[in-house]
Amino acid sequence: MAAASVRGMSSVHRLRPVWVEERSTGADLAARPVQPTLDEVGTPLHEVTFVVVDLETTGGTPADCEITEIGAVKVRGGQVLGEFQTLVDPGGPVPPYIQVLTGITTSMLVGAPRIxxxxxxxxxxxxxxxxxxxxxxxxxxxxxxxxxRTGHPWPGNRVVDTVRLARRVVLRDEAPNHKLSTLAGLFRASVTPDHRALSDARATVDVLHALLGRLAPLGVTHLEDLATATDPVPSDVRRKRGLADHLPDGPGVYLFRGPREEVLYVGTSTTSVRTRVRSYFTSAEKRRRMTEMVRVATRVDAVACATPLEARVRELRLIAEHAPRYNRRSRHPERMPWVRLTSEPYPRLSVVRDVRDEPGAAYLGPFGSVQAARLAVEALHESYPVRQCTRRLPLVPAADASACALAEMGRCGAPCTGGQGAAAYAEVVADVRAGMLGDPAPVARAHARRIRELSAQERYEEAVTVRERLTAYLRGAARVQRFDPVARTAELVAARRDEEGGWEIVLVRHGRLAGTARVDRRTDPVPTIETLRATGEHVEAPVAPATAAHPEETDLLLAWLDQPGVRLVAVSDAWTCPVRGAQGVGDAATAVAAVQLLAPDRWSGADALLTGGAAPVVAPAPRTA
Known part of the structure; x- marks a missing residue:
């Protein structure tokens, strides 16, 4: 029985790169020399067997022309291993101009074998x-x-075109064109091409060797390099391709490091770290910042991961730890704001940076920016007459207190002057709390009503602003309603079938990935699950609804858990969500459908504004756990 691979997220991983020191946790461990396989480092060009082939034909297109001669030379390491040459009966006469060009006449092909x-x-x-x-x-x-035509399957050999290679390294001041005869003369080939297959193939061998000699200083030294040798990549970038040679061929995270060992960029691959890093040295990478980063980089380190999910999570953690200058996202998780309903005699809404253990407080978020959090606050203020002043109000109002303009407009009960008692204001607060943690329908109704009014007056820009408020509120409400139950769950174990029939197992504690493992289809997953639970990272309980992880990490875990085929193995606590919560709405598009169902009266052009121009969709069924 195959042994299962188990990795606890709290443990220090051994790095897979050959001759590379482990630095992902800041520790300097001695490098362990390991003999790399050909799969890991690629195939050097001097070990590659090339078959240089040339054809003579009756015309220029295979649809209506035939082969008249095949010539080929097999070489490896500069040595000729064999040659292949034969005339071919095309089944018809050779055109006169082809006879003049090649010297192959129709009579020469009588008795020759067919293709x-x-x-x-x-x-x-x-x-x-x-x-x-x-x-x-x-x-x-x-x-x-x-x-x-003959029913033979094409084997799919790799193909190298010497014309394309020549365009890369032979300049116009050296040769007027890239014809075979011109290049053979430039490189002083031992055979002069004469439009006969074997002679031209022999000349092409000399041209190939000369071109490879010119490409070597540009970093084209392995077979894998030839696939991108004709890309318009700066030579100083291509020469650094060797930085990827010893990276693992599996899921993981890679770190580009600069001359002072600083982390320049953190990336991830869910399939092959080596292949992904190699792409930075080809024309497939078109981002100017990445080309600049590659020029600065002196080394690439990697952390091999058991599963693609672990790779994505580790990427987030390393970005948050190192704040690389070439990563533009997820560098400051501590800056993700929340909307808080305060715990005081007359609660109010505020934008805060963290979640505190305050009895009676309620939270919305976290949000990607302060602007998004403020839009959500405006959405709640638009829907509920909760006070908007920022000072703390005493339970008994001061004698000289005066009401603000919002009270005069009827948008606040004026608890600051005694116009609204504590009991009446508590009812408003209860509605706000329900809108934050439960049913979003009142907020959706209020905004739909406002959008109808604005669109009827052709005030579309203001209507778009209202739509943005609703969208921000819905996203924050959906997020907190998903985060809160998983933050309170001490341990959750889930499993999912992989493409090979095995199991990908995930251990989540308080919304943080505490461990992951993979077992093949022949292995009983139960012992692996028990080992994972015993060795997984210990995670302290956070203050809910904040989880014990970066919010984007929790988003990744929840998205993984939502995938078809994921099975819950064990859950330590109740994991539930509101039946009529914001998750059933999700964004402004489905909010339109929800409002239409809740208020099926006359509908104006507000649906296009709520959906950003798209037709409203049917609201999904509320999700329950």
Whole structure:
């Protein structure tokens, strides 16, 4: 039985990169030399077997022309291993201009084998080799068309085009064009191309070796480099491709480090760290900031992870820990604000940075910005006549207290002057609390009503502002209603089938990933789950609704738990959400449908404003646990 891989998130992971010191936790551990596999470092070009092929044909397109000659040379490490040459009967006459160009006449092809006889021999000759041709789309296109016509499966060999390589390293002041004859003369090939297949293939071998010699100083030293050798990548960036050679071929997190060991950038890959990091040195990376970062970087470290979820979580934690200058998100989790309903004789709404253990207080959020939190406060003020002054009011109002303008407008009961008693104000506070933690329908109704009024008056910009308030409120309410139960849950274990039939197991404590493991389909997951629970990270209980993790980490965990096929193995506490909570609405688009159901009276153009121009959708059924 295969052993299960278990990793507790609190433990220090051994890094997988070869000859790299572990620095993800700040500790300097000695490097452990390990013999890398070819899979990890790539295949050096001197160990690659190339089959350089050239064809002569009756015309320029495989749809209506045939092959008349195949010539190929097999080389490895600069040594010729074999040659392949044969004429091919095209089944018809050779056009006169082709006879003049190649010297191959119709009479020369009488008795030559047909392509269906030649092709299997050529494919065997080129088995597991990299095909090389000058203007490869022409030669490989004819070979693929012949394979399709004769019923032979195309093996899918890698293909290298010497024309494209030449365009990368041969400048116009060296050669007027990139024709084979021109390049053969430039590089002093031992064979002069003469439009015969074997001669041209031999000349192409010399051209290939010369081009590879020019590409080596640019960092093209392995077979994998050739795939991107023709990309318009600065040479100083391409030369750093070797930084990725020893990274793990699996999910994990990578850290680009600068000359002073500072972390420049943290990224993640859910499939292969090595492949992802290599992409930074190719034209696939088009972000100017990333190119700048690669130029500064001197090393790439990696943390191998058991599961893609662990990789995403570790990325968030490392970004929060190091605040890399080239990462633009999640660098300041402590700045994510909340909306708080205060605990005092006459509670009010305020924007705060943390959640405190205050009996009677209620929270909304967390929000991505202070502006979003303020919009949510405005949405609640628009819907409930709760006071908006910021000072703390005594239970008994002062004799000289005066009411504000909001009281005169009927939008506040004026508890500051005794116009509204504690009991009456407590009813307003109860409604606000219900709107924050339970049913969002009153807030949605109030905003829908206001949007109808504004749209009827063609005051669309103001209507958009109201929509933004509603959206901010709904997102904050949905988030807190999801965070609160998971923050109070001391331990939650869930499992999900992976693509290979095994199990991906996740341990969550107070909204923080405390451990993760993966077992294959032949392994009983129960012992692994028990080991994970015993060795997982100890997490102190937070002050709910704040979780013990970065809010985005909790979002990742909740999204993972919401995936189809996830099974709850164990839950230590009640994990429930309001039946008519904000999760059933989610955003302004579904809020429109909810309001239409709640108030099916005449509907104006407010639906387009609430949905940002899209048609309203049917509200989803409320989610319960």
């Amino acid at each position: 269906e006889q030649v092709l299997p021999s050529f494919l065997e000759f080129a088995h597991d080799a990299v095909l090389v041709a000058h203007n490869a789309s022409f030669d490989i296109g004819f070979l693929k068309a012949a394979a399709a």
